C-alpha cells in the first residue's frame with residue numbers, strides 16, 4: 245500500500261493551463277470570434293474589457309489583431325474618430 249490514488253486530480257491542472265499563469269489572454273482565433281462584439285461594446289461606451297476579458301491584453305501584444313480592431317471600428321463608426329476629412 246504505497247500508492248494512494250487521488251481521485252479527482254488532473255482537472256485542476258488542465259484548467260490552470262487553459263487560464264494561463266496570469267491574466268487570461270485570447271488566441272488570435274478567439275480574438276477574431278469576439279472582435280466585432282468587442283468593437284460594438286467599445287463604440288457604445290460599454291465596459292468592453294470587462295465583458296471580454298483578455299482582449300485588451302491580446303491586442304496590446306498582437307499588431308495584426310490591433311489593426312483588425314481599428315479597421316472594424318472605423319467601418320462601424322466612421323464618424324467617431326475615423327479620420328480627418
Ligand SMILES: [Zn+2]
Nearest residue numbers: 272275306309
Ligand atoms: Zn491576434
